[in-house]
Every structure is written in structure tokens, then in C-alpha cells.
Amino acid sequence: MTQETIAAETFEATGDFPIDELLSDGITNTPPSFVRAILKAASDPNVTSFAGGLPNPISFPQEDLLESMQRVVSEHGAEAFQYSATAGLAGLRAWIANRYNKRFGTDYVADDVLITTGSQQVLDLLGKVLLDKGDGVIVEKPTYLAAIQAFALHQPVFREVELTEDGLNIDELNAALDAGAKMIYLIPNFQNPTGLTYSAEGRRQVREALADRNIVVVEDDPYGELRFEGESLPYIGGTALPHGVIMGSFSKTVTPGFRMGYLLTKDHELLKKLNTAKEAADLHTNVFSQFVILDYLTHHDLDEHLVKIRDLYRTQAAAMTDAMEEYFPEGVSFTKPEGGMFLWATLPEGISTMDLFDKALERNVAFVPGDPFYAEPGKRSTMRLNFTNADEETIRDGIKRLAEVIAEAL
Amino acid sequence: MTQETIAAETFEATGDFPIDELLSDGITNTPPSFVRAILKAASDPNVTSFAGGLPNPISFPQEDLLESMQRVVSEHGAEAFQYSATAGLAGLRAWIANRYNKRFGTDYVADDVLITTGSQQVLDLLGKVLLDKGDGVIVEKPTYLAAIQAFALHQPVFREVELTEDGLNIDELNAALDAGAKMIYLIPNFQNPTGLTYSAEGRRQVREALADRNIVVVEDDPYGELRFEGESLPYIGGTALPHGVIMGSFSKTVTPGFRMGYLLTKDHELLKKLNTAKEAADLHTNVFSQFVILDYLTHHDLDEHLVKIRDLYRTQAAAMTDAMEEYFPEGVSFTKPEGGMFLWATLPEGISTMDLFDKALERNVAFVPGDPFYAEPGKRSTMRLNFTNADEETIRDGIKRLAEVIAEAL
Numbered sequence: 100m101t102q103e104t105i106a107a108e109t110f111e112a113t114g115d116f117p118i119d120e121l122l123s124d125g126i127t128n129t130p131p132s133f134v135r136a137i138l139k140a141a142s143d144p145n146v147t148s149f150a151g152g153l154p155n156p157i158s159f160p161q162e163d164l165l166e167s168m169q170r171v172v173s174e175h176g177a178e179a180f181q182y183s184a185t186a187g188l189a190g191l192r193a194w195i196a197n198r199y200n201k202r203f204g205t206d207y208v209a210d211d212v213l214i215t216t217g218s219q220q221v222l223d224l225l226g227k228v229l230l231d232k233g234d235g236v237i238v239e240k241p242t243y244l245a246a247i248q249a250f251a252l253h254q255p256v257f258r259e260v261e262l263t264e265d266g267l268n269i270d271e272l273n274a275a276l277d278a279g280a281k282m283i284y285l286i287p288n289f290q291n292p293t294g295l296t297y298s299a300e301g302r303r304q305v306r307e308a309l310a311d312r313n314i315v316v317v318e319d320d321p322y323g324e325l326r327f328e329g330e331s332l333p334y335i336g337g338t339a340l341p342h343g344v345i346m347g348s349f350s351k352t353v354t355p356g357f358r359m360g361y362l363l364t365k366d367h368e369l370l371k372k373l374n375t376a377k378e379a380a381d382l383h384t385n386v387f388s389q390f391v392i393l394d395y396l397t398h399h400d401l402d403e404h405l406v407k408i409r410d411l412y413r414t415q416a417a418a419m420t421d422a423m424e425e426y427f428p429e430g431v432s433f434t435k436p437e438g439g440m441f442l443w444a445t446l447p448e449g450i451s452t453m454d455l456f457d458k459a460l461e462r463n464v465a466f467v468p469g470d471p472f473y474a475e476p477g478k479r480s481t482m483r484l485n486f487t488n489a490d491e492e493t494i495r496d497g498i499k500r501l502a503e504v505i506a507e508a509l
Numbered sequence: 510m511t512q513e514t515i516a517a518e519t520f521e522a523t524g525d526f527p528i529d530e531l532l533s534d535g536i537t538n539t540p541p542s543f544v545r546a547i548l549k550a551a552s553d554p555n556v557t558s559f560a561g562g563l564p565n566p567i568s569f570p571q572e573d574l575l576e577s578m579q580r581v582v583s584e585h586g587a588e589a590f591q592y593s594a595t596a597g598l599a600g601l602r603a604w605i606a607n608r609y610n611k612r613f614g615t616d617y618v619a620d621d622v623l624i625t626t627g628s629q630q631v632l633d634l635l636g637k638v639l640l641d642k643g644d645g646v647i648v649e650k651p652t653y654l655a656a657i658q659a660f661a662l663h664q665p666v667f668r669e670v671e672l673t674e675d676g677l678n679i680d681e682l683n684a685a686l687d688a689g690a691k692m693i694y695l696i697p698n699f700q701n702p703t704g705l706t707y708s709a710e711g712r713r714q715v716r717e718a719l720a721d722r723n724i725v726v727v728e729d730d731p732y733g734e735l736r737f738e739g740e741s742l743p744y745i746g747g748t749a750l751p752h753g754v755i756m757g758s759f760s761k762t763v764t765p766g767f768r769m770g771y772l773l774t775k776d777h778e779l780l781k782k783l784n785t786a787k788e789a790a791d792l793h794t795n796v797f798s799q800f801v802i803l804d805y806l807t808h809h810d811l812d813e814h815l816v817k818i819r820d821l822y823r824t825q826a827a828a829m830t831d832a833m834e835e836y837f838p839e840g841v842s843f844t845k846p847e848g849g850m851f852l853w854a855t856l857p858e859g860i861s862t863m864d865l866f867d868k869a870l871e872r873n874v875a876f877v878p879g880d881p882f883y884a885e886p887g888k889r890s891t892m893r894l895n896f897t898n899a900d901e902e903t904i905r906d907g908i909k910r911l912a913e914v915i916a917e918a919l
Binding site: 115116117118119120121122123124125126129130131132135152153154156159161162164165168169172176177179180181182183185216217219220222223227228229230231234245248249251252253281282313314315341342350354355356357358366368369371372374375376378379380381382383384385386387388 | 525526527528529530531532533534535536539540541542545562563564566569571572574575578579582586587589590591592593595626627629630632633637638639640641644655658659661662663691692723724725751752760764765766767768776778779781782784785786788789790791792793794795796797798
């Protein structure tokens with residue numbers, strides 16, 4: 100059948116039809132991602148960018164994944180290309196449950212797992228399922244900016260609790276809980292943006308504060324497998340609190356391009372609602388990619404693959420902190436992460452890292468100013484630095500130039 | 510590094526922590542998909558199921574897609590596995606714009622296109638960007654049930670407008686517009702669930718009624734390329750109205766497993782907000798699959814591939830309508846679709862197809878009762894039948910048994 104070409108009519112005036120009148124309150128209150136805007140500015144090949152959040156391509160097992168694709172087509176055929184179940188592939192859900200059980204001595208089963216389109220989608224689903232306008236949500240201060248974005252759509256009240264070297268400021272946490280909140284959102288390992296990790300004692304204190312509260316306890320853990328120093332610590336909630344939710348992802352361990360995340364929870368009433376929200380959001384996650392990831396995990400030892408990534412990130416993190424110790428002027432402090440992809444520098448109060456950004460860009464070095472990582476708007480003297488996407492030489496050189504920019508501003 | 514196994518603590522009582530108190534009003538008002546529940550009941554291999562909505566596997570060019578995967582890995586490498594732009598691959602967006610321009614004489618460009626995680630995600634994004642609690646949204650009566658689900662999360666007021674053989678009941682449409690609505694959601698070609706297609710005159714009438722209104726006009730067109738009779742007709746809105754949005758998908762033409770949908774709109778203010786909502790929902794759509802689809806479309810003639818699908822569906826639709834003419838008792842009417850995957854049968858008033866469902870299942874034949882396709886709850890005497898997933902013999906035999914069940918109920 101040939102398709103005829105029909106000249107479409109075109110409307111004339113648009114001035115009479117303002118879209119503003121049609122937009123929801125939620126979207127009007129939701130900021131576009133500042134990082135994504137910055138990444139454009141930092142994409143000039145002459146710029147040493149510590150602004151990104153990209154895993155190193157060493158983490159993508161490209162050829163192994165291609166082999167898995169061939170096996171999936173030959174072993175599963177049409178099933179891998181057809182519509183599929185909202186919850187995700189049973190085999191992949193079981194693999195994830197087993198992995199957590201092995202690592203943490205938990206008793207998760209496949210039915211405790213929901214496969215999502217990146218772990219970003221978990222944030223979207225949690226916002227939908229829990230938050231009405233004005234509801235309280237507790238977040239770390241600072242926190243992951245795309246979580247602020249996902250929750251903001253529902254116009255909640257953000258209750259920020261100061262992040263410390265060990266975890267949370269417990270007095271602030273109790274005050275936030277007393278003020279009321281449906282959900283607390285935490286990133287206990289190598290936090291984005293700070294690189295901080297809750298200590299065993301810090302976790303215990305937070306768990307204790309939450310134990311007699313009716314609240315959904317969300318722990319976002321995209322980097323948990325990327326610990327390059329120290330020992331893994333148990334979650335705060337997980338199976339230890341009634342509404343514990345753990346978020347995970349294959350983005351930092353296999354590939355972010357597949358958008359493959361997941362959540363684990365023993366709260367099946369909550370899970371059922373998250374499943375309904377998932378169904379309405381995109382029916383199910385790319386099932387071909389689910390088959391490919393499962394095949395890859397079945398035919399390869401993930402732990403062997405992770406060693407490569409951890410070794411690289413350990414070296415890169417050390418290159419950055421060593422250079423900071425050498426070049427950064429007095430009065431600037433920074434974190435020393437035990438894993439993950441980021442660290443956090445704090446300048447003397449009163450120095451706006453947002454103002455510093457353009458000056459750094461003139462010297463061909465980029466970072467993310469602290470501002471977008473706080474639910475409360477305001478000028479900040481902090482910055483996030485990513486260490487996973489440059490070699491040691493480039494890191495050293497970039498930090499040196501950044502140090503000069505900072506020194507001039509002091 | 511070895512991961513130690515730490516015995517997790519487990520909570521004791523849950524009774525004191527009711528999740529109901531924490532759930533949002535939105536999710537409490539959102540029904541889980543009735544069809545997905547039904548599909549389980551109909552998955553018994555002995556059941557002839559007309560309840561599904563699955564494209565025929567003939568539409569999946571598995572081997573060609575596998576070849577594309579090999580090319581993508583060798584030509585693009587890490588880029589195809591890394592994080593990517595929210596809007597989608599520029600090349601794929603340009604391909605889509607050109608396809609529409611060729612078919613409809615429009616002037617879309619790549620920047621008018623947003624790639625989404627299935628076209629279901631477009632519904633999710635539109636709901637977020639436009640609907641606050643109590644806002645009006647106009648839908649066809651009946652309409653696509655997952656659109657009701659996606660919009661319901663925002664607690665809008667659904668204004669249903671009767672679908673006719675030619676399009677919409679214009680008096681009802683004007684009344685709905687007068688009552689107020691931010692969006693009208695239409696499926697002009699081989700509608701799901703009815704299989705009806707708006708005539709050229711029907712489209713003109715609807716366009717005229719909408720022309721002086723400030724409203725987002727959404728046309729969902731997943732089956733547009735699957736016309737097996739008659740000629741393509743221009744969209745109602747598209748480029749012809751200021752806030753026209755066209756929704757499309759590769760689910761019915763290449764593969765649903767990849768969850769690859771898109772929207773086109775010339776309204777860049779609206780598009781910018783949809784982009785922000787997309788960013789917060791899942792950052793971007795699976796970029797490896799975007800590369801694969803683009804490579805496939807570049808190396809193959811989609812029109813040649815579509816001929817196969819259309820020929821099969823034409824035969825299957827004819828088998829179903831022929832059998833219905835032969836076996837269905839008097840008083841039952843049904844649509845004769847010019848494309849797509851579904852047709853719609855209407856029984857005499859007062860007969861509940863929901864009550865009929867269990868009786869049909871006893872005779873090993875399944876359909877979807879009309880009830881979930883209406884925004885307004887109530888018992889219906891209509892049913893949706895899918896014709897794309899059984900051979901002619903099976904269709905004929907299944908319709909015969911269904912006719913017997915109906916005859917007994919009359």
C-alpha cells in the first residue's frame with residue numbers, strides 16, 4: 100500500500116493560546132536538571148570536566164554483552180521482543196534477591212523485587228505512590244539533585260537533615276520526624292554528591308530513630324558495589340524496618356545505557372502500588388535488555404568484573420585527593436570517599452561556587468556548584484567533583500588549575 | 510575485595526505501621542490494569558484468547574535487529590552503553606520527523622521530537638505536565654484503559670465524549686469543552702478498544718470545534734502504519750493546532766520489547782516541560798536500543814516490512830468478522846476495522862460482558878469486557894476482541910464458541 104502525502108493545515112496565531120494557563124502546578128515547581136545544563140558547557144574537548152556523573156567506559160563489558168544478545172535471540176527468540184510482565188523477568192529478579200542475600204544475609208525473594216527503567220524511575224514511582232501536595236519528605240542536606248526533581252513534581256515539603264561524617268544529625272532527624280514525613284530518602288554509601296558513607300554506629304542511630312515511626316525508609320545504593328576501601332555495612336532499613344526500600348542499579352556496574360534499575364522491599368502492599376504506578380508509567384522495562392543483563396550475569400562472574408572498576412576508581416580518587424592536598428589553598432576541606440564516583444569540596448563560607456563556575460570554565464576546568472543539591476535554594480560554597488572520567492595526569496592538572504581559581508577567590 | 514556477609518536485623522511487628530496512612534490520594538484512586546489481570550486467566554494454553562493486545566511476532570525482525578546490534582557495538586562502542594541525552598538520539602528524532610513529513614506533508618524537524626520509554630510514557634508525562642487535581646481532560650467513550658490509568662494518578666475530572674462511526678459526537682464535545690479541559694486525548698486511527706477510525710469529515714468537525722480553544726490536543730497513533738484498508742487521513746491537530754501533540758511507537762511495527770515510543774509537537778514551551786518531566790522519570794530512554802532501531806531503519810525499508818504485517822492482519826481481521834457474521838446471534842453488532850489490532854462487539858443493552866467473561870473462559874475463549882475502557886465505572890454490554898495473535902482456523906473456532914456463550918445469555 101502506498102501512503103499518499105496530504106498537505107497538512109497549519110495554524111496561524113498562537114498568542115491567544117498561552118500554554119502557561121494549561122501547565123500543572125507540579126511541573127511549574129519542578130526545576131530542569133542543572134547538571135544537564137552544565138554538562139553542555141563542559142562538553143568542550145578542551146575542558147577538563149569533573150562535572151559529569153559518567154561511569155568510566157571500562158565498566159561496560161561490550162563484547163560480552165554482544166555475545167549475550169546473540170544467545171538471547173537464539174535461545175528466547177520472539178519472547179525477548181514481545182510485551183512482558185510489569186514486575187520484570189523472574190530470573191533477573193531472583194538473581195538480584197540472591198545477590199543481596201549473599202552480600203547481607205537477608206532473605207529477599209524474587210517477588211520482593213521490581214525491575215525499573217533506571218533507578219531514577221524508583222524515585223518517580225515513590226513520589227507518585229506516597230506524596231501529595233504538602234506531605235513531608237526527609238532528605239539529606241545535601242542530596243541527589245534528581246531526587247529533589249522527581250519528588251518536587253508532587254509539591255511536598257522537603258525536610259533537610261544535615262549530613263555528617265558518620266551519617267545524619269540525629270537531633271535534626273528527630274525534629275524532622277516530629278514535623279511529619281511519609282518518606283525518608285537516604286544514600287548511605289559514597290553519597291552523591293558528597294562521597295560520604297554512614298558509619299556502622301551512624302546507621303544504628305538512624306535506624307533507632309526510625310524504628311518507632313510509620314515512614315517509608317528508602318536507601319538509594321547505586322554505588323554500593325563500587326567500594327574500593329573498607330568493608331560493606333548493613334543497610335539502615337532494608338529488611339530491618341517495616342517499610343524499608345533498597346534501590347539498586349546496573350548503571351554503574353554493567354551499563355547505564357540500558358536504563359536498568361530495581362528496588363527491593365518486603366512491604367508487598369507498598370510494592371503492589373509501586374507496580375501499578377510502574378504499569379501506568381511505561382508498562383514494563385525494556386525486556387530484551389533484561390534478558391541480556393540476566394544472560395551476562397549468568398555467564399560471567401560479576402565480582403571479577405567489579406575488581407577492574409574498583410581498582411581504577413581507587414587510583415583515580417587517590418589522584419584527585421593527592422592533588423587537592425598538594426594544591427588546594429588552606430581553608431578548603433574535602434571528603435575522602437571509600438567508593439563511588441564523587442567527592443565534595445567545601446570552601447570558606449561566603450564564597451559562591453556558582454560564581455566560581457564561569458571563572459573555572461575560562462581556565463578549562465568544570466565542576467558542579469553545590470546549589471542544586473539542596474532542597475532549599477541559596478548560594479553555596481560547596482562543589483561536587485567526579486573522578487571517574489579522566490586519567491591521573493589529567494586529574495592532577497585539572498585540580499591544579501581549579502586550585503588557582505579558588506586561590507584567587509579567597 | 511571480598512564482601513562479608515552480615516546478618517541483617519529483621520523488624521518484628523508491622524501492625525502498628527499501616528502503609529495506608531502513607532499512600533498518596535493519587536495512587537489510591539488509580540486502578541491496576543484490568544487487562545493485565547485478565548491476561549493471567551487467559552494464559553492457559555487451552556484458551557483461545559482474544560483478550561491480549563500483543564502484536565504478532567511476525568512483526569519482529571529479530572535477525573535484522575541482531576545484525577544492527579553487531580553494527581552498533583562495532584561502530585559506536587561505548588557511546589551506545591553510556592548515559593545519553595534526555596530528548597533521545599538526534600538521528601532517530603530526525604528519522605521520525607522525516608517519516609511524518611513524507612506521509613503527511615508536515616514540516617517537523619528533529620527538535621520537535623521526544624523519544625520516550627514506550628508511548629505509554631507520553632501519557633505519563635502529559636498527565637504530570639498538565640493535570641492538577643480537578644482539571645478537566647476529555648477522552649473518547651470508550652478509550653484506551655492505560656490512558657485512564659496514567660491520567661487518574663493526577664485525579665482529574667474525566668469528560669467522556671461519545672465515539673461515533675465518524676469521530677466524536679460534536680454536541681457532547683462542545684459541552685465538554687465548555688465545561689473546561691486542559692487536554693483532549695484521541696485515538697483517531699483503528700482506535701483501541703473499538704477499531705473505529707475518524708472519517709475525513711469527522712476529523713474536520715473536531716478540528717473546527719477545537720480551533721478557538723486553548724487546549725492540548727493529543728492524538729495517540731500506535732497503529733497508524735498498520736492500515737490494511739482505505740487511505741491515510743491527516744491528523745486533527747498535529748501541526749494544524751497550536752498545542753497539537755502526535756504520539757507514535759515502534760511497538761507495533763518493529764518490537765514492543767524495546768519500549769520505544771515518541772511524541773511530535775511544534776509547541777516547544779510544552780515540549781520543554783515534557784523534557785523536564787522525562788528527565789525526572791528515567792533520565793533518558795535505553796540508548797542502546799535507540800541506536801539499534803535507528804540502524805535497523807537506516808539499513809532496511811520499513812515499508813517493505815510493514816506490507817507483511819498488514820497482509821497478515823487484514824486476513825486475520827477478515828477471518829474474525831466473517832466468523833462473527835456467520836455465528837453471532839442477531840442483536841450483536843461489531844465494528845469492521847480498516848487497520849490496527851482490535852474490533853469491538855456490542856451486545857444488547859443489559860447484558861454484562863463482565864458476567865459473560867467467566868462463562869466464556871469455561872468454554873476456553875477469552876475477551877476483554879468493555880468496563881475498564883470507560884472513565885465512568887459501570888456494567889457494560891461491550892467487549893474488545895484482538896485478532897492479531899491466532900491463525901484463521903483458531904479465530905473461526907474461537908468466535909464460534911464465543912457466539913454460543915452469547916446466544917445462551919440472550
